[in-house]
Amino acid sequence: MTDTTSLLAGRVALVTGGAAGIGLGLATAMARAGAAVVLASRRPGVGEAAAGDLRAEGLDATWVRCDVTVPDDIYAAVNGAVAAHGRLDCLVHNALDGSTGGPVEGANDEKWATLAATSVRASYDCAQTAHPHLRSTTGSLVLLTSAAGMEGSAARPLYAMAKASQRGFAKGLAAEWGPDGIRVNCIAPVAMTPALARAIRHDPSLSERLMARTPLGRIGDPVNDVGPVAVFLASDLARHITGQTLVVDGGGFRGL
């Protein structure tokens, strides 16, 4: 494994939905690369415990309560991170209430509102709040998307739509923020999160189906497979990359 322990030394990263699953994987990898990480999430018990585990490892991690559907929460989380650390170099918007599934005929305002609020609306609020801080550090914004957003999903068409909109958001904002030196990119991961593990317990054939379409023959790990991509995008190694989506799924989706 490549040594990334100093790639983000002195940097500050905030990760929404950072207390569990993919978000925690990204935050862990970024902290191990030297960043001070702020885990922003809704549940205090889970968040404090996750930050505590990272600190026990000798890493710089704090937790802040943040519901990404509440603009004031995003404002407080971002500005709190800057107040505590003096800067913000990377904001990762990972949180999403993606539980909405089923045919589009079942869609209603409420279902869509939840998805839109946690995806594009939260991205808009994150971008507005973080812009002056990212500009002063020529930092980066990273959004989590999904291959479903590129190939569409019969089972979860609205989830795929929300994820796709994050890609479109990143491409437009990359063009807009390029002159400020701020990079905007997406990561599209498939990794063994608690949510995926639950889905596999519910439908054991899901694991087989995933493996069958994954050339590298395994489901990724949030910390060691997906995390390094966030480290890369937040680091100077990616200083000339913006508006892109990196698919981190073992080769399952190759359509770009």
Added chain:
Amino acid sequence: MAAVEPDRDPELATCIDNVGSAVEAAAALLGTPDLVVHVPALPDGPTTITRQSTKAWAASCEAPMAEAIGVARSIGELTAASDEKQADNAPRLIWILPTTALIGAAGYVGVGAAGEGIRALAKGVAKQWGRRCTTTVLTVSPTTLFDGLGPADESSLSPPALGRPQNTAIHVATEIASLVDLLADPRNRATTGATVVADSGTWMAP
């Protein structure tokens, strides 16, 4: 044929029912449609995200997506009981978007987000519906159908290989309308969920 201007409520940005009702009203007049073309409402001009109000953001991004969901839901409900063997008569749903929705443009972050979202919806419902109803996204030059998107908004695009249309109205009435007609032809049974680019040769990748 029915032209419908839905009751849009960009402030709330939750127009699913409004747009769905419009499609259902048209279907009540004409029966299940053979072709539905949805041209989402887009903003009148560029706005950087840091200067964009929440209301303007919702109008540029969330409302077009909600409208698209409303259209898709209505068509899905109208065709739910249809016989897939009657594929020759299956309705076709076409969304028309500006090319900038594919690659993003400064000042139009919401448009790009909505465009990619609608493209994913077109793919998802295409997979869900199969021969019940087919979908296509048609992307056109930003200046063709969207008054607020002028040539300056194409700054990140290559010049169109075929040149800019001399007359937008004639271009729409001839080239674009002909393409819609072609896509809607019952002999076109092999296209669904796809994005067809008709922007005079601006965007050629991949």
